[in-house]
Amino acid sequence: MNKLKLFFEDRAFGVCSRLGEKFNFPIDSIRLFFIYSSFITLGSPVIMYIVMAMTMKIRKYFRKMNNPVLFD
DSSP states (O other), rough: HHHHHHHHHHHHHHHHHHHHHHHOOOOHHHHHHHHHHHHTTTTTTHHHHHHHHHHHHHHHHHHHHOOEEEEE
């Protein structure tokens, strides 16, 4: 079980951890919210999660283009 947890934490987008850091809220609570709400609403929070992940990737890409020295 621990290997599975480490696998997903390494390859996840980091949306929940980013939200937890920004709003000073426990990361586990945010993850549970996404899990439970996706079961209750039949997957609509998954779409919101993907949009947030893509937004984070795009912002990182543009920051990397503007300041390549910081990311080397």
